[in-house]
Amino acid sequence: MAPSGFLTGTGENASSNVHPFYLHSDQSLIEVTLVAAAVIAPLYLRHKLKEIDMPTVTQTVREIALNQPSSIRVFEEFGIDYCCGGRKPLGVVCAEKEIEIDEVLAALASAAAQTVPVSKDWNKASLKELSDHIVSRHHSYARQELPRLHTLAEKVVKRHGSKHTELPEIQSALKSLDQELTQHLAKEEMVLFPYIAKMEGALVEGKPRPESCFGTVANPVAMMTKEHDAAGALLAKIRELSHNFTLPEDACPTYHGFYDSLKEFERDLHQHIHLENNILFPRAIDMEASIAA
Numbered sequence: 001m002a003p004s005g006f007l008t009g010t011g012e013n014a015s016s017n018v019h020p021f022y023l024h025s026d027q028s029l030i031e032v033t034l035v036a037a038a039v040i041a042p043l044y045l046r047h048k049l050k051e052i053d054m055p056t057v058t059q060t061v062r063e064i065a066l067n068q069p070s071s072i073r074v075f076e077e078f079g080i081d082y083c084c085g086g087r088k089p090l091g092v093v094c095a096e097k098e099i100e101i102d103e104v105l106a107a108l109a110s111a112a113a114q115t116v117p118v119s120k121d122w123n124k125a126s127l128k129e130l131s132d133h134i135v136s137r138h139h140s141y142a143r144q145e146l147p148r149l150h151t152l153a154e155k156v157v158k159r160h161g162s163k164h165t166e167l168p169e170i171q172s173a174l175k176s177l178d179q180e181l182t183q184h185l186a187k188e189e190m191v192l193f194p195y196i197a198k199m200e201g202a203l204v205e206g207k208p209r210p211e212s213c214f215g216t217v218a219n220p221v222a223m224m225t226k227e228h229d230a231a232g233a234l235l236a237k238i239r240e241l242s243h244n245f246t247l248p249e250d251a252c253p254t255y256h257g258f259y260d261s262l263k264e265f266e267r268d269l270h271q272h273i274h275l276e277n278n279i280l281f282p283r284a285i286d287m288e289a290s291i292a293a
């Protein structure tokens with residue numbers, strides 16, 4: 001019979017000649033699992049941190065901003081200048097501004113470690129759930145990002161606009177995009193999405209189709225789709241003017257931040273329009289057809 005007390009450090013185990021990996025009881029199995037977890041967890045964490053390439057207090061703010069684009073938002077949040085004053089080490093800047101360095105490092109690690117959430121199958125969700133998701137995630141993001149993009153555009157045009165003449169054109173396209181989207185989001189939130197939710201509620205409760213001021217849902221859907229095309233064309237123009245967001249050699253960190261943010265804005269708007277054009281709108285049209293007027 002094999003000895004008991006494996007990995008417990010008992011005298012009995014210590015004096016045994018039995019192979020140490022020989023397991024014979026549930027207790028031993030639990031102990032081995034705990035020890036393995038204790039060994040593996042720190043190794044895994046170290047591996048992840050290595051992947052993230054963590055910034056250090058001796059690196060300059062500019063270096064961190066260039067190596068880790070997600071750090072720019074963190075610096076903005078803490079009011080750390082990553083452009084003109086970005087040549088100082090992070091530790092020095094934090095000391096000067098009396099900011100807790102540990103808080104900044106933790107925020108940088110968190111920003112770097114953020115992963116894209118697993119996408120949900122929106123074909124199976126209710127239309128109310130989908131439109132709520134669009135508003136809370138994509139509309140909120142657009143409203144938060146547009147003023148920030150304008151600020152970055154203004155700085156970049158002021159500093160580089162005379163040499164890189166495409167920048168004022170990008171700024172102008174961004175302004176048009178803002179005007180287009182601001183009205184568009186309001187129309188969806190105030191008219192179209194509430195109607196779709198009402199219609200879905202009527203279907204669930206077996207009630208007739210709710211009344212609307214626009215006739216069939218296909219009408220506002222056609223208008224929104226046309227506006228998506230206009231927004232998409234402006235995004236394409238920005239991408240073309242920026243040569244696919246290619247930075248010139250003399251680009252400062254603000255320039256980097258501007259192009260990174262434009263690229264991210266484009267990515268998000270594409271995802272947003274996909275959810276509406278390809279899922280929400282066709283499903284709303286089909287649903288309307290299935291409800292008696």
Ligand SMILES: [Fe+2]
Pocket residue numbers: 134139185188272276
């Ligand atoms: Fe939308």
Ligand SMILES: [Fe+2]
Pocket residue numbers: 184188224228273276
């Ligand atoms: Fe839309």
